[in-house]
Amino acid sequence: MLFSLVYFVVFFLFFLLVLYFWLFRFKGRSRKQELVANLPKVSILIAARNEEAHILTCLAAIDRLDYPKDKLEVIVGDDRSEDQTRALVEIYRKDKPYLICLAIEENLPGLKGKANVLAQLAHHATSDYFFITDADIEVPRAWVQSLLAEVQQGLAIVTGTTTVKGQNWFARMQSLDWLYSLGLMQVVADRGLPVSCMGNNMVVTRQAYEAVGGFEGLPFSITEDVQLFKHVVQKGFKTGHVFDKSVLALSLPIQSLMELLHQRKRWMLGASQLPWYIWALLVFHSMYYPVWLPFFLHASLGTMALIGGGKVLLQSIFIKKAFKRADVRIGWQDLLYLEGYLLTVSLMLLLYFFLPFKINWKGRLY
Known part of the structure:
Protein backbone atom coordinates (compact mmCIF):
# COMPACT_ATOMS: atom_id res chain seq x y z
CA MET A 1 0.00 0.00 0.00
CA LYS A 27 5.40 32.51 -26.77
CA GLY A 28 7.40 35.69 -27.26
CA ARG A 29 4.68 37.56 -29.08
CA SER A 30 5.53 40.96 -30.44
CA ARG A 31 3.25 43.82 -29.47
CA LYS A 32 4.59 46.02 -32.30
CA GLN A 33 2.02 45.08 -34.89
CA GLU A 34 1.02 48.08 -36.97
CA LEU A 35 -2.55 48.90 -37.84
CA VAL A 36 -3.68 50.03 -41.25
CA ALA A 37 -3.38 53.73 -41.97
CA ASN A 38 -7.14 54.28 -41.91
CA LEU A 39 -8.18 53.29 -38.41
CA PRO A 40 -11.69 51.82 -38.34
CA LYS A 41 -14.51 53.09 -36.20
CA VAL A 42 -15.00 51.02 -33.05
CA SER A 43 -17.78 50.75 -30.47
CA ILE A 44 -17.20 50.36 -26.73
CA LEU A 45 -20.18 48.82 -24.95
CA ILE A 46 -20.57 49.21 -21.17
CA ALA A 47 -23.37 47.76 -19.07
CA ALA A 48 -23.78 49.76 -15.86
CA ARG A 49 -25.97 49.10 -12.85
CA ASN A 50 -25.53 51.04 -9.59
CA GLU A 51 -22.00 52.11 -10.51
CA GLU A 52 -21.97 55.72 -9.25
CA ALA A 53 -18.75 55.07 -7.30
CA HIS A 54 -16.85 53.73 -10.33
CA ILE A 55 -18.34 54.85 -13.63
CA LEU A 56 -16.44 58.14 -13.92
CA THR A 57 -13.09 56.40 -13.34
CA CYS A 58 -14.00 53.95 -16.10
CA LEU A 59 -15.00 56.70 -18.53
CA ALA A 60 -11.93 58.80 -17.73
CA ALA A 61 -9.70 55.85 -18.66
CA ILE A 62 -11.56 55.49 -21.95
CA ASP A 63 -11.13 59.20 -22.61
CA ARG A 64 -7.34 58.71 -22.29
CA LEU A 65 -7.26 56.02 -24.99
CA ASP A 66 -4.70 56.42 -27.75
CA TYR A 67 -7.39 56.29 -30.38
CA PRO A 68 -8.96 59.09 -32.44
CA LYS A 69 -12.15 60.28 -30.81
CA ASP A 70 -13.83 60.67 -34.19
CA LYS A 71 -13.33 56.91 -34.69
CA LEU A 72 -14.77 56.05 -31.30
CA GLU A 73 -18.29 55.59 -30.00
CA VAL A 74 -18.88 54.71 -26.36
CA ILE A 75 -22.35 53.48 -25.42
CA VAL A 76 -23.23 53.12 -21.75
CA GLY A 77 -26.36 51.16 -20.92
CA ASP A 78 -27.91 52.19 -17.61
CA ASP A 79 -29.53 48.99 -16.35
CA ARG A 80 -32.24 50.54 -14.14
CA SER A 81 -29.72 51.86 -11.64
CA GLU A 82 -31.07 52.90 -8.26
CA ASP A 83 -28.30 55.44 -7.66
CA GLN A 84 -26.82 58.39 -9.58
CA THR A 85 -25.08 56.35 -12.30
CA ARG A 86 -27.03 57.76 -15.21
CA ALA A 87 -26.97 61.35 -13.91
CA LEU A 88 -23.19 61.22 -13.57
CA VAL A 89 -22.76 59.88 -17.11
CA GLU A 90 -25.06 62.55 -18.54
CA ILE A 91 -23.04 65.30 -16.87
CA TYR A 92 -19.72 63.78 -17.94
CA ARG A 93 -20.74 63.38 -21.60
CA LYS A 94 -21.70 67.03 -22.21
CA ASP A 95 -18.40 67.87 -23.93
CA LYS A 96 -17.80 64.35 -25.28
CA PRO A 97 -19.83 63.76 -28.44
CA TYR A 98 -18.49 60.22 -28.82
CA LEU A 99 -20.27 59.15 -25.59
CA ILE A 100 -23.96 58.37 -25.19
CA CYS A 101 -26.00 56.85 -22.37
CA LEU A 102 -29.06 54.69 -23.00
CA ALA A 103 -31.69 53.84 -20.41
CA ILE A 104 -32.38 50.10 -20.49
CA GLU A 105 -35.91 49.78 -19.16
CA GLU A 106 -37.12 46.49 -20.64
CA ASN A 107 -35.81 42.97 -21.16
CA LEU A 108 -35.56 41.42 -24.59
CA PRO A 109 -37.29 38.01 -24.80
CA GLY A 110 -35.26 35.41 -22.91
CA LEU A 111 -32.69 37.88 -21.63
CA LYS A 112 -31.93 39.67 -18.39
CA GLY A 113 -29.03 41.32 -16.63
CA LYS A 114 -25.85 42.16 -18.51
CA ALA A 115 -26.70 40.04 -21.56
CA ASN A 116 -29.91 42.02 -22.01
CA VAL A 117 -28.08 45.36 -21.78
CA LEU A 118 -25.30 44.39 -24.18
CA ALA A 119 -27.78 43.02 -26.71
CA GLN A 120 -29.57 46.38 -26.80
CA LEU A 121 -26.32 48.35 -26.94
CA ALA A 122 -25.20 46.24 -29.90
CA HIS A 123 -28.39 47.30 -31.72
CA HIS A 124 -27.29 50.93 -31.39
CA ALA A 125 -23.64 50.35 -32.28
CA THR A 126 -22.65 51.54 -35.76
CA SER A 127 -19.18 50.02 -36.13
CA ASP A 128 -17.93 46.56 -37.08
CA TYR A 129 -16.00 46.05 -33.83
CA PHE A 130 -17.62 45.69 -30.41
CA PHE A 131 -15.25 46.32 -27.50
CA ILE A 132 -16.80 45.24 -24.20
CA THR A 133 -15.75 46.24 -20.71
CA ASP A 134 -17.36 46.79 -17.31
CA ALA A 135 -18.24 50.00 -15.49
CA ASP A 136 -15.73 49.27 -12.71
CA ILE A 137 -12.78 48.64 -15.06
CA GLU A 138 -9.91 50.92 -16.05
CA VAL A 139 -8.56 50.05 -19.48
CA PRO A 140 -5.01 51.04 -20.55
CA ARG A 141 -4.28 53.68 -23.17
CA ALA A 142 -3.32 51.14 -25.86
CA TRP A 143 -6.31 48.86 -25.21
CA VAL A 144 -8.21 49.45 -28.46
CA GLN A 145 -5.13 49.54 -30.67
CA SER A 146 -3.66 46.33 -29.23
CA LEU A 147 -6.81 44.22 -29.35
CA LEU A 148 -7.68 45.59 -32.79
CA ALA A 149 -4.25 44.55 -34.05
CA GLU A 150 -5.12 40.95 -33.15
CA VAL A 151 -8.48 41.18 -34.89
CA GLN A 152 -6.78 42.42 -38.03
CA GLN A 153 -4.70 39.23 -38.01
CA GLY A 154 -7.91 37.28 -38.71
CA LEU A 155 -9.32 36.72 -35.21
CA ALA A 156 -13.00 37.29 -34.50
CA ILE A 157 -13.01 37.46 -30.71
CA VAL A 158 -10.01 38.51 -28.62
CA THR A 159 -9.60 38.73 -24.85
CA GLY A 160 -7.17 40.97 -23.00
CA THR A 161 -5.72 40.60 -19.51
CA THR A 162 -7.42 41.83 -16.35
CA THR A 163 -6.18 41.97 -12.79
CA VAL A 164 -7.27 43.48 -9.49
CA LYS A 165 -5.90 46.74 -8.15
CA GLY A 166 -5.40 47.51 -4.47
CA GLN A 167 -2.68 47.27 -1.85
CA ASN A 168 -4.34 45.42 1.03
CA TRP A 169 -3.72 41.70 1.49
CA PHE A 170 -7.12 40.56 0.19
CA ALA A 171 -6.76 42.64 -2.98
CA ARG A 172 -3.22 41.35 -3.59
CA MET A 173 -4.38 37.75 -3.27
CA GLN A 174 -7.17 38.37 -5.77
CA SER A 175 -4.68 39.92 -8.18
CA LEU A 176 -2.40 36.89 -7.85
CA ASP A 177 -5.33 34.53 -8.35
CA TRP A 178 -6.52 36.36 -11.50
CA LEU A 179 -3.14 36.53 -13.23
CA TYR A 180 -2.22 32.98 -12.22
CA SER A 181 -5.45 31.61 -13.72
CA LEU A 182 -5.17 33.76 -16.85
CA GLY A 183 -1.53 32.71 -17.23
CA LEU A 184 -2.52 29.04 -17.24
CA MET A 185 -5.18 29.76 -19.85
CA GLN A 186 -2.83 31.92 -21.90
CA VAL A 187 -0.27 29.20 -22.54
CA VAL A 188 -3.07 27.02 -23.91
CA ALA A 189 -4.28 29.90 -26.09
CA ASP A 190 -0.70 30.50 -27.28
CA ARG A 191 -0.82 27.06 -28.84
CA GLY A 192 -3.77 27.99 -31.01
CA LEU A 193 -6.52 26.40 -28.93
CA PRO A 194 -9.75 28.24 -28.06
CA VAL A 195 -9.91 28.90 -24.33
CA SER A 196 -12.55 31.37 -23.14
CA CYS A 197 -13.07 35.11 -22.82
CA MET A 198 -13.76 37.74 -20.18
CA GLY A 199 -16.66 40.13 -20.48
CA ASN A 200 -14.72 42.99 -18.91
CA ASN A 201 -11.90 43.03 -21.47
CA MET A 202 -12.67 41.79 -24.96
CA VAL A 203 -13.51 42.62 -28.56
CA VAL A 204 -15.78 40.71 -30.93
CA THR A 205 -16.38 41.52 -34.57
CA ARG A 206 -19.88 42.39 -35.71
CA GLN A 207 -19.64 39.55 -38.23
CA ALA A 208 -19.05 36.93 -35.52
CA TYR A 209 -21.58 38.49 -33.16
CA GLU A 210 -24.34 38.50 -35.75
CA ALA A 211 -23.41 35.03 -36.99
CA VAL A 212 -24.54 33.57 -33.64
CA GLY A 213 -27.63 35.77 -33.51
CA GLY A 214 -26.27 38.11 -30.87
CA PHE A 215 -27.04 37.57 -27.19
CA GLU A 216 -30.74 37.25 -27.98
CA GLY A 217 -29.92 34.27 -30.20
CA LEU A 218 -28.09 32.40 -27.43
CA PRO A 219 -29.40 30.41 -24.46
CA PHE A 220 -29.41 32.68 -21.43
CA SER A 221 -26.41 32.34 -19.13
CA ILE A 222 -25.31 34.32 -16.12
CA THR A 223 -21.85 34.20 -17.73
CA GLU A 224 -22.89 35.73 -21.02
CA ASP A 225 -19.30 36.22 -22.20
CA VAL A 226 -18.46 32.50 -22.04
CA GLN A 227 -21.73 31.65 -23.78
CA LEU A 228 -20.93 34.06 -26.62
CA PHE A 229 -17.39 32.70 -26.92
CA LYS A 230 -18.59 29.10 -27.09
CA HIS A 231 -21.01 29.75 -29.93
CA VAL A 232 -18.57 31.93 -31.88
CA VAL A 233 -16.09 29.05 -31.78
CA GLN A 234 -18.78 26.61 -32.88
CA LYS A 235 -19.38 28.80 -35.93
CA GLY A 236 -15.75 28.28 -36.94
CA PHE A 237 -14.35 31.71 -36.07
CA LYS A 238 -10.82 32.08 -34.74
CA THR A 239 -10.15 33.42 -31.26
CA GLY A 240 -7.19 34.77 -29.34
CA HIS A 241 -5.85 35.95 -25.99
CA VAL A 242 -3.36 38.73 -25.29
CA PHE A 243 -1.38 38.50 -22.06
CA ASP A 244 0.45 41.80 -22.15
CA LYS A 245 0.63 45.12 -20.30
CA SER A 246 -0.77 46.92 -23.37
CA VAL A 247 -4.17 45.34 -22.65
CA LEU A 248 -3.88 45.00 -18.88
CA ALA A 249 -7.11 46.35 -17.40
CA LEU A 250 -7.61 47.01 -13.70
CA SER A 251 -10.64 45.85 -11.78
CA LEU A 252 -11.82 46.84 -8.32
CA PRO A 253 -11.24 44.10 -5.72
CA ILE A 254 -14.04 42.17 -4.07
CA GLN A 255 -14.53 43.62 -0.61
CA SER A 256 -15.84 40.63 1.36
CA LEU A 257 -15.47 36.88 1.44
CA MET A 258 -19.20 36.33 0.85
CA GLU A 259 -19.12 38.57 -2.21
CA LEU A 260 -16.11 36.61 -3.47
CA LEU A 261 -17.99 33.33 -3.06
CA HIS A 262 -20.92 34.72 -5.07
CA GLN A 263 -18.53 35.80 -7.83
CA ARG A 264 -16.73 32.45 -7.97
CA LYS A 265 -19.96 30.44 -7.90
CA ARG A 266 -21.11 32.45 -10.92
CA TRP A 267 -17.82 31.70 -12.65
CA MET A 268 -18.10 28.00 -11.84
CA LEU A 269 -21.55 27.88 -13.42
CA GLY A 270 -20.07 29.42 -16.56
CA ALA A 271 -17.14 27.00 -16.51
CA SER A 272 -19.45 24.25 -17.76
CA GLN A 273 -19.17 25.94 -21.18
CA LEU A 274 -15.36 25.68 -21.30
CA PRO A 275 -13.56 23.32 -23.73
Missing part, protein backbone atom coordinates in the same frame (compact mmCIF):
# COMPACT_ATOMS: atom_id res chain seq x y z
CA LEU A 2 2.76 2.43 0.94
CA PHE A 3 4.72 1.56 -2.20
CA SER A 4 1.64 2.26 -4.34
CA LEU A 5 1.11 5.62 -2.67
CA VAL A 6 4.75 6.58 -3.16
CA TYR A 7 4.65 5.52 -6.80
CA PHE A 8 1.46 7.47 -7.44
CA VAL A 9 2.69 10.64 -5.75
CA VAL A 10 6.05 10.52 -7.53
CA PHE A 11 4.27 10.07 -10.86
CA PHE A 12 1.92 12.95 -10.05
CA LEU A 13 4.78 15.27 -9.12
CA PHE A 14 6.71 14.29 -12.25
CA PHE A 15 3.65 15.02 -14.38
CA LEU A 16 3.20 18.33 -12.56
CA LEU A 17 6.83 19.20 -13.28
CA VAL A 18 6.46 18.37 -16.98
CA LEU A 19 3.22 20.35 -17.16
CA TYR A 20 4.73 23.43 -15.58
CA PHE A 21 7.77 23.37 -17.83
CA TRP A 22 5.40 23.15 -20.77
CA LEU A 23 3.50 26.10 -19.35
CA PHE A 24 6.70 28.09 -18.91
CA ARG A 25 7.03 28.25 -22.68
CA PHE A 26 5.16 31.47 -23.16
CA TRP A 276 -12.74 19.85 -22.41
CA TYR A 277 -8.98 20.47 -22.33
CA ILE A 278 -9.46 23.50 -20.07
CA TRP A 279 -11.56 21.33 -17.80
CA ALA A 280 -8.79 18.70 -17.83
CA LEU A 281 -6.21 21.33 -16.88
CA LEU A 282 -8.39 22.66 -14.05
CA VAL A 283 -9.19 19.18 -12.74
CA PHE A 284 -5.56 18.09 -12.84
CA HIS A 285 -4.45 21.23 -11.07
CA SER A 286 -7.11 20.78 -8.38
CA MET A 287 -6.09 17.13 -7.83
CA TYR A 288 -2.96 18.17 -5.98
CA TYR A 289 -4.37 18.05 -2.46
CA PRO A 290 -6.59 14.97 -2.95
CA VAL A 291 -3.46 13.12 -4.10
CA TRP A 292 -1.21 14.70 -1.51
CA LEU A 293 -3.18 14.18 1.70
CA PRO A 294 -3.53 10.33 1.59
CA PHE A 295 0.22 10.05 1.01
CA PHE A 296 0.97 12.28 3.99
CA LEU A 297 -0.77 9.82 6.26
CA HIS A 298 2.25 7.59 5.67
CA ALA A 299 4.97 10.21 5.14
CA SER A 300 7.33 12.05 7.47
CA LEU A 301 7.19 15.78 8.12
CA GLY A 302 10.37 16.19 6.09
CA THR A 303 8.82 14.46 3.08
CA MET A 304 5.70 16.57 3.42
CA ALA A 305 7.76 19.76 3.48
CA LEU A 306 9.84 18.66 0.49
CA ILE A 307 6.83 17.82 -1.68
CA GLY A 308 4.85 20.88 -0.59
CA GLY A 309 7.83 23.15 -1.11
CA GLY A 310 8.40 21.75 -4.59
CA LYS A 311 4.84 22.43 -5.57
CA VAL A 312 4.90 26.00 -4.23
CA LEU A 313 8.26 26.65 -5.90
CA LEU A 314 7.08 25.52 -9.34
CA GLN A 315 3.87 27.49 -8.93
CA SER A 316 5.74 30.61 -7.81
CA ILE A 317 8.21 30.51 -10.69
CA PHE A 318 5.37 30.26 -13.16
CA ILE A 319 3.47 33.14 -11.54
CA LYS A 320 6.62 35.27 -11.51
CA LYS A 321 7.03 34.63 -15.23
CA ALA A 322 3.41 35.49 -15.89
CA PHE A 323 3.63 38.72 -13.87
CA LYS A 324 6.82 39.70 -15.65
CA ARG A 325 5.10 39.28 -19.00
CA ALA A 326 2.29 41.57 -17.79
CA ASP A 327 4.85 43.98 -16.28
CA VAL A 328 3.33 43.66 -12.79
CA ARG A 329 5.46 43.51 -9.66
CA ILE A 330 4.90 40.92 -6.98
CA GLY A 331 6.56 40.13 -3.65
CA TRP A 332 7.82 36.63 -2.86
CA GLN A 333 6.00 36.66 0.47
CA ASP A 334 2.68 36.99 -1.35
CA LEU A 335 3.49 33.88 -3.34
CA LEU A 336 3.72 31.97 -0.08
CA TYR A 337 0.46 33.45 1.20
CA LEU A 338 -1.25 32.50 -2.07
CA GLU A 339 -1.13 28.78 -1.34
CA GLY A 340 -3.12 29.17 1.87
CA TYR A 341 -5.51 31.60 0.19
CA LEU A 342 -6.24 29.26 -2.72
CA LEU A 343 -6.73 26.25 -0.46
CA THR A 344 -9.07 28.13 1.89
CA VAL A 345 -11.17 29.71 -0.87
CA SER A 346 -11.36 26.44 -2.81
CA LEU A 347 -12.63 24.47 0.18
CA MET A 348 -15.19 27.14 1.07
CA LEU A 349 -16.35 27.42 -2.54
CA LEU A 350 -16.69 23.65 -2.85
CA LEU A 351 -19.11 23.73 0.08
CA TYR A 352 -20.88 26.92 -0.94
CA PHE A 353 -21.42 25.78 -4.54
CA PHE A 354 -23.74 22.96 -3.47
CA LEU A 355 -25.72 25.01 -0.97
CA PRO A 356 -29.17 26.08 -2.25
CA PHE A 357 -28.34 29.79 -2.32
CA LYS A 358 -29.00 31.98 -5.33
CA ILE A 359 -26.22 34.16 -6.73
CA ASN A 360 -26.42 37.84 -5.86
CA TRP A 361 -25.03 39.82 -8.78
CA LYS A 362 -25.47 43.57 -9.16
CA GLY A 363 -28.34 43.51 -6.68
CA ARG A 364 -30.24 40.76 -8.49
CA LEU A 365 -30.66 37.10 -7.63
CA TYR A 366 -29.99 34.40 -10.22
